[in-house]
Amino acid sequence: MQRSVREMQLRGSRIVVTGAAGRVGFPIARHLATPELANTVYGVARLSSPGDAARLRAAGVEPVRRDFGDGSDFRDLPDADYVFHAAAALGPAAAGDWRYAFEVNAQAAGRLVERYAACRGFVYCSTGSAYRYQGARPLREDDPPGTHIGNYSFSKIAGEAVVTFASRRFGTPVTIIRIFSTYGPMGGAPADRLELILEGRPVPLHPDTPNRFNPIYEDDYVDLGVRALQVGAFPPVVVNWSGSETVAIEEYCTYLGALVGRPVRFVVDPAAYWPLWPDTTFMHEILGRTRVPWREGFRRMVAARHPELALTPSPIPAPTAE
Numbered sequence: 001m002q003r004s005v006r007e008m009q010l011r012g013s014r015i016v017v018t019g020a021a022g023r024v025g026f027p028i029a030r031h032l033a034t035p036e037l038a039n040t041v042y043g044v045a046r047l048s049s050p051g052d053a054a055r056l057r058a059a060g061v062e063p064v065r066r067d068f069g070d071g072s073d074f075r076d077l078p079d080a081d082y083v084f085h086a087a088a089a090l091g092p093a094a095a096g097d098w099r100y101a102f103e104v105n106a107q108a109a110g111r112l113v114e115r116y117a118a119c120r121g122f123v124y125c126s127t128g129s130a131y132r133y134q135g136a137r138p139l140r141e142d143d144p145p146g147t148h149i150g151n152y153s154f155s156k157i158a159g160e161a162v163v164t165f166a167s168r169r170f171g172t173p174v175t176i177i178r179i180f181s182t183y184g185p186m187g188g189a190p191a192d193r194l195e196l197i198l199e200g201r202p203v204p205l206h207p208d209t210p211n212r213f214n215p216i217y218e219d220d221y222v223d224l225g226v227r228a229l230q231v232g233a234f235p236p237v238v239v240n241w242s243g244s245e246t247v248a249i250e251e252y253c254t255y256l257g258a259l260v261g262r263p264v265r266f267v268v269d270p271a272a273y274w275p276l277w278p279d280t281t282f283m284h285e286i287l288g289r290t291r292v293p294w295r296e297g298f299r300r301m302v303a304a305r306h307p308e309l310a311l312t313p314s315p316i317p318a319p320t321a322e
């Protein structure tokens with residue numbers, strides 16, 4: 001059943017958002033910290049970029065500097081009713097040193113559940129990159145694990161196992177969300193492909209074309225993130241976390257090219273990452289549907305990231321019902 005955003009809100013609570021400076025964590029922390037919700041929100045991260053702490057403070061989020069790779073037990077972190085754990089070793093940090101990736105993405109996550117054992121809801125951000133490729137069909141929550149992105153995938157699969165152990169051990173209500181392709185003003189894989197188009201470079205495709213995804217726009221991942229905090233259980237609820245609509249890279253890049261008035265070239269590359277196409281049946285059941293149509297979300301993303309560009313008004317309109 002689709003719940004209204006209002007019903008989904010968390011109010012008057014203490015909430016820890018880790019990775020609060022990042023693409024997923026920041027919009028969620030900023031939303032939870034809006035004064036009308038009367039929450040106290042702590043944003044925990046290394047805060048490694050200049051201005052991160054000030055950006056969090058300006059959004060009403062109290063910054064807490066912490067490195068999840070330091071092996072500590074988190075006892076000194078502030079008490080909280082809910083925890084949204086988005087901090088992770090990603091990209092080169094995960095690829096370069098597998099021990100570090102496992103420390104940050106798995107062991108630290110287990111210690112964080114232990115620290116917040118008595119909380120009302122704990123979300124662990126896993127990934128669609130934790131699935132083994134199943135060919136051109138949507139990935140279901142009971143599909144087997146696989147290594148889409150080397151150490152990163154291994155460490156997130158390990159993280160799910162550690163968090164599941166801790167949830168059972170301490171009776172902590174946990175939701176493991178397997179995130180598929182976020183996008184919006186803060187970026188994401190679709191924004192990276194937009195840059196390729198603007199630079200006149202080809203967009204790589206996995207040979208199993210079309211390369212289907214369900215990208216999720218910022219407004220929707222804020223809503224579904226808040227909802228995920230409220231549906232935890234032990235052992236954890238495991239759910240795909242994505243947009244409700246499926247759209248192929250080929251289709252959305254063609255749209256982006258038309259929007260910014262640039263030609264789009266594709267190149268089929270056997271080394272390209274396989275497409276991450278989620279089954280959303282269970283997500284719709286427990287978290288609800290997303291609301292921002294992909295064309296609208298992509299337009300908003302381009303306008304936010306490239307305000308200097310004049311966008312074509314209606315490059316490729318959505319098909320109308322017969």
Ligand SMILES: NC(=O)c1ccc[n+]([C@@H]2O[C@H](COP(=O)([O-])OP(=O)(O)OC[C@H]3O[C@@H](n4cnc5c(N)ncnc54)[C@H](OP(=O)(O)O)[C@@H]3O)[C@@H](O)[C@H]2O)c1
Binds near residue numbers: 022066067127
């Ligand atoms: N965005 C997606 O499409 C997507 C897809 C699948 C899964 N996910 C998962 O969603 C979560 C958030 O991803 P994101 O896209 O928001 O990544 P992001 O933009 O790179 O943000 C990651 C956050 O984690 C913090 N962080 C990194 N290493 C840390 C450490 N050792 N200790 C403490 N904080 C650390 C970073 O801040 P500092 O560098 O300042 O510490 C930043 O706040 C991750 O768990 C990721 O695996 C995201």
